[in-house]
Amino acid sequence: MGLEALVAKEVRNLGYECTVENGRVTYRGDATAIARSNMWLRTADRVKIKVGDFKATTFDQLFENTKALNWEDYLPEDAEFPVSGKSVKSALFSVSDCQAIVKKAIVDRMKKSYKKTSWLEETGALFKIEVSLLKDIATITIDTSGQGLHRRGYRTGQGEAPMKETLAASLVMLTNWHPDKPFIDPFTGSGTIAIEAALMGQNIAPGFNREFVSEGWGWMDDEIWEQTRIEAEDLAKYDQPLDISGYDIDHRMVEIAKANSIEAGLGDLIQFKQMQVKDITSKKEYGVIVGNPPYGERLGEKRAVEQMYKDMGQAFSKLDTWSVYIITSHPEFENHYGKQATKKRKLFNGFIRTDYYQYWGKRPPRLQQD
Incomplete structure (x- = not known):
């Protein structure tokens, strides 16, 4: 929905x-x-x-x-x-x-x-x-699919509440990111958002690494699937350079994210590092940040999460040319973050009703034509 x-x-x-x-x-x-x-x-x-x-x-x-x-x-x-x-x-x-x-x-x-x-x-x-x-x-x-299409086939491990790959891809699609821009996932967990961005950036078909129940049907000729996979291979842009980083406070999740990225066929294309959100900075311009932080729904977590939102707002305020996109169910997110969103969109993360807060950064200057 x-x-x-x-x-x-x-x-x-x-x-x-x-x-x-x-x-x-x-x-x-x-x-x-x-x-x-x-x-x-x-x-x-x-x-x-x-x-x-x-x-x-x-x-x-x-x-x-x-x-x-x-x-x-x-x-x-x-x-x-x-x-x-x-x-x-x-x-x-x-x-x-x-x-x-x-x-x-x-x-x-x-x-x-x-x-x-x-x-x-x-x-x-x-x-x-x-x-x-x-x-x-x-x-x-x-x-015709069998397992849901979010089952891309690259997850070797995951955290407690992993985001579906289909939702992660949707979050990236709802941004202004292009493959020539830097991209940061500040709460990378098992790496799903960063991996989906990389797959999109190189136009790698999300179903390339898995099988489907309809492949066993007699009227779905093997040649159809072969041609579909050839098309996917031909359209992939493996030479497209990408600048994608994923950060997480938990070093164990960083290792899981690296393993998932390798399983997705991306190798070390994504830079995964252990880092707190308040320490994130960049000298690059016009990048995109997409984050799925903790929501503070568990008892005793709320105050710590609200402090983290405040730290995040202070850290990202220095990246004034960057666009920031955050999904959370916390109703007071904007107050703690310290800024009203340019736009927000209602989404569901599983059965949790969330808002996708969009903060658009400055646009790059137009190139002067001779």
Whole structure:
């Protein structure tokens, strides 16, 4: 929630027109679009095929409308197809019953399509189906991603409350950073924000280092995935120089961040160091700082966190050409930081409602043309 516009921008950059709704972006594409979307979308949670949607206020409606969908176009005879579900503000509120009815409807359709009289084996490729009911509209989807797209495959270790890679990429996208500018993550933790910035800076596809459940589907030809990975390799800018630093007060997290960066294929491209936020300084100009500091939500932490916000504000005030972006749930952040944000945006870090405080630095002077 709150990142739909970013996902839509990414989808359009891939060449697909889309519509934007709360919590989702919808667009039409072929098998190649499934592969490219999984490979390239940095801010989406997962890519699903919408098999159908319809009104369902009774179990009979749910059964008959599900059975009417063209399941044989997606599921082979031996498909393994578990059904999950959710229901919000709908007459059909028993999720377990809805799951069972959808499963039975698909089985009936498959038996007829494949001329089977016995039970389906379900020993083949995995197709994870979801029935989602919202205000009596049932939407039935197949997940093409498998693990969520935030699972980039580079995390060898993490801290207590790691930020999802998809949110970290979103925070970077919402800044004015370009690869030719210096970039600092002052609370780097396991390095996620800095690593996502580096991947974006060198245009490395976020899905390049992992596999997807739809790679096991017979109608998703191996050649499609091969071509998608070749495209990702061709578009990567491995020679793009970057000036990215990640700092953390905990030396153990610094070592974890270094290991994650290496696993992401970035080597020592990012400079990770142990440092307190109050000691951060730079002689460089027009850089960008993106930080996810402690929020002070735990008992006994609040006062120390508020002092840290004050120290941060004093340290960053000296970097007047830099733009600073901080995400936190603390309602009095601006007061402790010592400055009102140029702009703030409501975001969710997991289930925590946060604000993304944006402080825009001075713009570099325009180059005079002869």
